[in-house]
Amino acid sequence: MPAKDVIHDAVKNALIKDGWTVTHDPYSIKYKKVSLLIDLAAERAFAAERNGVKIAVEVKSFLNPSLLNDLKTAIGQYEIYLSYLEIIEPDRKLYIAIDQETYEALTSVEGLEVVFQKHTIPFIVVKIETEEIAQWIN
Amino acid sequence: MPAKDVIHDAVKNALIKDGWTVTHDPYSIKYKKVSLLIDLAAERAFAAERNGVKIAVEVKSFLNPSLLNDLKTAIGQYEIYLSYLEIIEPDRKLYIAIDQETYEALTSVEGLEVVFQKHTIPFIVVKIETEEIAQWIN
Numbered sequence: 001m002p003a004k005d006v007i008h009d010a011v012k013n014a015l016i017k018d019g020w021t022v023t024h025d026p027y028s029i030k031y032k033k034v035s036l037l038i039d040l041a042a043e044r045a046f047a048a049e050r051n052g053v054k055i056a057v058e059v060k061s062f063l064n065p066s067l068l069n070d071l072k073t074a075i076g077q078y079e080i081y082l083s084y085l086e087i088i089e090p091d092r093k094l095y096i097a098i099d100q101e102t103y104e105a106l107t108s109v110e111g112l113e114v115v116f117q118k119h120t121i122p123f124i125v126v127k128i129e130t131e132e133i134a135q136w137i138n
Numbered sequence: 139m140p141a142k143d144v145i146h147d148a149v150k151n152a153l154i155k156d157g158w159t160v161t162h163d164p165y166s167i168k169y170k171k172v173s174l175l176i177d178l179a180a181e182r183a184f185a186a187e188r189n190g191v192k193i194a195v196e197v198k199s200f201l202n203p204s205l206l207n208d209l210k211t212a213i214g215q216y217e218i219y220l221s222y223l224e225i226i227e228p229d230r231k232l233y234i235a236i237d238q239e240t241y242e243a244l245t246s247v248e249g250l251e252v253v254f255q256k257h258t259i260p261f262i263v264v265k266i267e268t269e270e271i272a273q274w275i276n
Contacts, residue, residue, distance in 0.1 A: 031249045031252065032248040032249025033247050033248040033249050033250075034206070034247065034248075034249035034250055034252070036206070068172070068174070068218070071214070071218065072211055072214035072215050072218055073210055073211055073214055074214065075213070075214040075217050075218060076209070076210035076211055076212065076213040076214030076215075076217070077210050077214075079213050079214070079217065079253075079256070079257060080206065080209065080210055080213060080253055082256075083252050083253050083255075083256045083257075084252060087252060109171055109172065110170040110171040110172075111169045111170025111171050111172035112171075112172055114169065114172070114221050114222060114225065115217075115218055115221050117221075118217070118221045119217060119221075
């Protein structure tokens with residue numbers, strides 16, 4: 001099993017505070033001979049709906065000195081996980097969870113907007129110290 | 139400068155044998171504050187054309203025990219580099235170069251076809267021992 005991301009627990013607690021029930025930690029999916037482990041899966045029931053909203057969350061700390069190197073891995077993970085989720089559980093939405101400082105760094109580099117214009121990755125931006133969700137980027 | 143991939147020279151020599159002129163090693167591109175280094179750029183002149191065919195080549199050894207982990211990075215790199223090449227030099231086609239054994243491993247895992255159906259990554263498949271191109275996958 002891969003090592004837990006350093007901000008894993010902060011993201012999990014932030015989801016719980018936000019009203020989500022964490023149903024899988026990690027969330028394992030299997031398709032033929034391919035096995036994937038996504039960090040978290042969570043559900044939230046809404047009064048007006050019979051079925052709750054379901055999400056899968058891959059937690060990414062950007063530890064690399066180069067933002068771009070971590071972004072490569074994050075995009076690759078997102079794209080691969082999405083390929084399988086669309087087949088296995090198309091009603092579960094995939095997010096990448098990152099800390100607020102990383103999100104601010106990513107959005108402040110002039111020219112990096114090119115990547116996000118082409119790849120509309122949904123982010124959950126988390127305040128690590130207070131374990132709160134700062135923003136959902138859809 | 140990032141470390142050269144272990145199969146870098148074999149790929150470069152295979153391109154030269156195949157009639158390509160390696161014009162950049164590495165090939166650096168810059169867009170606003172974003173700088174990228176792609177492993178190789180090459181050109182091949184065709185008699186019938188005034189302008190040659192231009193390619194950029196990112197060389198990837200799959201050294202990770204998990205094929206899927208290396209594939210994540212490869213897809214992330216391909217997607218990010220492509221975002222910028224399309225702006226800066228849209229007539230240069232981007233390839234990922236991998237060794238023949240890796241290509242065979244990737245195509246033999248039942249279920250992994252899902253990723254390639256969704257992401258049509260152009261590959262240059264190289265025989266490392268003989269430094270020859272085995273296949274172009276477009």
